[in-house]
């Protein structure tokens with residue numbers, strides 16, 4: 001049999017095995033779905049089994065394409081097949097049919113080279129379409145057996161180049177078939193500690209981050225399935241761009257989010273001026289927020305008077321000041337310390353009343369007993385007017401309320417020491433830079449647990465009430481009157497039955513850790529991965545560190561691409577405050593995206609950002625020179641359309657990205673859509689369209705077969721980090737780069753001027 005036929009036969013065996021395992025899981029799942037009743041534990045176990053088989057099925061469905069992509073032949077005669085999933089043989093004592101790419105036994109597939117073959121004689125890449133084998137690429141690694149050939153710095157060169165030159169689709173693909181050695185090292189690093197991956201554009205940072213998530217979930221499954229893994233990306237368009245990678249690797253338990261999603265209940269998507277976002281991102285905001293909360297703990301100029309028990313009761317400033325000092329001294333969050341404030345104030349007021357009504361007319365000791373005083377305190381506590389007055393001086397606050405009030409009220413802002421530039425409309429939508437502020441406020445305010453407990457008790461009471469109603473219908477008996485106190489409920493009804501009923505009917509939480517984490521501000525993740533990490537502000541880092549007290553993190557980024565004004569220009573400044581020196585820096589040096597011709601242009605821009613920075617080395621040339629075209633300003637729209645048409649013709653099914661200055665985005669977008677219906681423009685362009693026009697900020701992390709950069713000098717001028725923006729823009733291309741300009745070409749692009 002030819003080796004092609006033999007490999008096809010093996011693939012067929014693998015798919016048959018996959019089908020049979022899938023049928024088994026399907027049968028079991030159906031069986032479970034038919035079961036009902038049982039004890040609460042039994043139901044919980046059933047739910048666990050259900051989700052186990054459902055996950056298995058989802059995984060097996062996900063790996064249908066590219067199930068097996070590699071084979072290793074060892075000098076000792078052994079052969080291993082590598083794939084997206086491990087497949088055991090039908091007989092338990094036989095070797096596995098397929099080894100998961102993440103298993104230690106697969107490692108040689110990514111690392112073995114002719115110089116250090118690690119016992120591997122031949123690495124074979126299998127190319128497939130559906131269940132059919134379409135091609136085989138072999139690398140002989142045993143120098144004595146036949147010589148290596150090809151390049152020493154990449155593994156699986158043919159397969160790699162075919163992946164890199166493939167047309168883009170608007171969605172990132174997994175790279176599991178061609179992970180390179182320097183990437184593999186990072187993907188398989190241990191779970192603990194902070195790993196910072198610094199790498200130039202196109203070095204595979206995003207790819208590495210995603211494959212690392214898949215690796216960690218495979219290797220530390222029990223721990224991470226419970227706690228979940230968070231991947232934080234720069235914006236929603238980017239998250240959509242990467243959204244297919246983990247499912248194609250059969251992993252779904254990861255929360256993909258932007259900073260704007262990190263405060264449950266808020267979807268912060270509003271855009272704002274970079275300068276405003278920068279103010280919000282600086283650590284000075286901490287003091288402003290502290291002051292804003294303290295300002296809510298106000299006292300009257302003199303006193304307030306309320307009606308208590310038919311008499312006027314004066315609440316003096318000094319009473320409130322003392323109560324406030326006691327509450328502040330506790331250093332508890334505002335809503336938690338409120339109980340102290342109220343207790344202290346009530347105590348002082350009760351003494352005031354005692355003075356009035358218990359004074360001995362003969363000048364002796366106060367006539368009120370301790371019990372009388374306690375009764376007075378109870379009455380004060382229950383007096384709605386007193387409650388209201390105290391609420392005004394120490395209200396229960398929510399983060400949204402405090403931040404909205406602060407940012408929309410010039411007096412509050414000034415009093416808190418906030419920059420007047422922050423002032424905005426009261427009904428303005430939340431922006432991503434607001435989220436760390438909301439989170440910080442949530443910490444400063446805390447949650448009044450008595451309130452929370454009361455709410456939980458109330459919910460349970462309602463459930464019992466409902467259960468009791470159901471039992472009542474069943475028994476055709478008594479009606480009940482519920483009081484506020486739970487104890488009273490306990491004595492009033494046969495709670496054992498009703499609460500047992502509630503328990504039995506409580507919904508078992510079937511959400512994954514990722515889903516539960518998304519709804520819980522205080523969720524602590526097992527691992528946090530941050531992409532485009534250079535953009536995060538110091539305030540945003542504080543939020544993230546709270547979500548990851550174990551500091552088990554992978555942070556990928558490029559300090560030369562920083563756009564945000566409070567973004568990082570060095571990694572020390574980010575991590576020093578949290579982990580001192582205990583973080584690990586690794587670098588990626590090879591650019592897989594951008595061909596050498598384009599990278600030569602980018603290198604000049606990089607040199608202008610910082611002469612000490614080295615551009616990553618391109619792994620290939622495209623054979624096409626980047627172009628620049630000077631056009632009259634009035635013809636910019638028409639010329640952009642013409643360039644888009646020309647580039648579209650060049651890239652076949654591939655994608656064309658038009659990157660424009662912020663100030664021109666709307667107008668050029670409008671003209672483009674008129675001429676090229678379906679072109680993606682606006683705040684969240686749909687990358688599945690063949691042509692997309694956006695600002696550089698939106699294009700962070702994305703790539704296109706052809707990129708047209710419009711008015712580069714304006715891109716530079718728009719921001720103090722304009723050169724970094726231009727660097728990002730020119731490095732988005734996988735094949736072709738063009739520049740349209742009506743003004744002079746910026747000096748950094750002089751190489752294009754010929």
Ligand SMILES: Nc1ncnc2c1ncn2[C@@H]1O[C@H](COP(=O)(O)OP(=O)(O)OP(=O)(O)O)[C@@H](O)[C@H]1O
Pocket residue numbers: 160163164172173174175178179180183199200201202203204205206207208558561592593700701702703731
């Ligand atoms: N080992 C690999 N095999 C195949 N393709 C790869 C490999 N590494 C990277 N790529 C491809 O190179 C391109 C760039 O990768 P990626 O987007 O992860 O880079 P990046 O470092 O995050 O870039 P940027 O900083 O510009 O956002 C992607 O299309 C990715 O699929």
